Amino acid sequence: xxxxxxxxxxxxxxxxxxxxxxxxxxxxxxxxxxxxxxxxxxxxxxxxxxxxxxxxxxxxxxxxxxxxxxxxxxxxxxxxxxxxxxxxxxxxxxxxxxxxxxxxxxxxxxxxxxxxxxxxxxxxxxxxxxxxxxxxxxx
Amino acid sequence: xxxxxxxxxxxxxxxxxxxxxxxxxxxxxxxxxxxxxxxxxxxxxxxxxxxxxxxxxxxxxxxxxxxxxxxxxxxxxxxxxxxxxxxxxxxxxxxxxxxxxxxxxxxxxxxxxxxxxxxxxxxxxxxxxxxxxxxxxxxxxxxxxxx
Numbered sequence: 001x002x003x004x005x006x007x008x009x010x011x012x013x014x015x016x017x018x019x020x021x022x023x024x025x026x027x028x029x030x031x032x033x034x035x036x037x038x039x040x041x042x043x044x045x046x047x048x049x050x051x052x053x054x055x056x057x058x059x060x061x062x063x064x065x066x067x068x069x070x071x072x073x074x075x076x077x078x079x080x081x082x083x084x085x086x087x088x089x090x091x092x093x094x095x096x097x098x099x100x101x102x103x104x105x106x107x108x109x110x111x112x113x114x115x116x117x118x119x120x121x122x123x124x125x126x127x128x129x130x131x132x133x134x135x136x137x138x139x
Numbered sequence: 140x141x142x143x144x145x146x147x148x149x150x151x152x153x154x155x156x157x158x159x160x161x162x163x164x165x166x167x168x169x170x171x172x173x174x175x176x177x178x179x180x181x182x183x184x185x186x187x188x189x190x191x192x193x194x195x196x197x198x199x200x201x202x203x204x205x206x207x208x209x210x211x212x213x214x215x216x217x218x219x220x221x222x223x224x225x226x227x228x229x230x231x232x233x234x235x236x237x238x239x240x241x242x243x244x245x246x247x248x249x250x251x252x253x254x255x256x257x258x259x260x261x262x263x264x265x266x267x268x269x270x271x272x273x274x275x276x277x278x279x280x281x282x283x284x285x286x
Contacts, residue, residue, distance in 0.1 A: 016244060017154055017155075017251070024258065037269055109154060120165045128175075
């Protein structure tokens with residue numbers, strides 16, 4: 001017979017590890033919600049005044065090269081979609097882990113941590129790019 | 140608490156197996172990100188770009204002072220954030236690996252708490268960003284109303 005989903009608000013029914021995972025999920029969910037909110041604000045700002053914002057930003061940069069505006073637009077879209085990918089990974093991770101905890105299903109918890117792994121892989125790749133960029137400025 | 144402690148331990152052991160690959164990648168990401176932060180600070184110390192901007196723009200003394208100090212303040216902030224992020228992720232990585240080896244759930248819980256600390260830091264930072272964006276948005280609306 002299939003068990004009914006557990007009430008995760010009743011922390012007495014959870015083990016110490018499950019409690020720690022639940023606390024972790026709360027913070028991850030908060031990060032993803034805050035991130036999506038910032039994304040929505042950025043989209044609205046760009047739709048209203050995106051061209052002016054990027055032109056003003058291009059003027060403040062110390063490098064003055066031909067086609068800088070186009071490069072900035074491309075960089076904006078790349079950063080925007082990578083951030084969206086990161087936030088999506090976090091959102092999926094939390095959804096799977098919480099469902100797994102509710103249903104006492106370790107496979108679902110594993111899938112959730114798989115999304116968290118993808119998040120950290122993307123973070124590591126971004127770290128490598130940042131490191132190489134800083135090294136190229138150093139030498 | 141669970142009525143069957145043995146089953147609880149097995150469950151925790153299975154969870155630590157799921158968490159172990161995440162911990163390994165998180166440890167690598169922590170080391171790479173702290174290296175990137177250190178390289179960024181070195182770039183600022185070795186070749187500060189603010190002097191060039193100040194000379195090019197021909198700013199007055201107060202604005203020039205702000206332009207000179209802003210990169211150092213932002214570098215200081217990113218060093219603090221990078222340091223705390225590294226500490227949390229590295230602790231998570233070390234404790235989760237230890238839990239994977241020993242099969243003990245206590246280090247796993249400590250590691251998960253460190254990982255929660257990492258996401259707590261980012262949640263606070265994102266809410267600070269949201270409040271700044273909100274203020275800028277309200278400021279923009281007010282300035283367009285009064286002009």
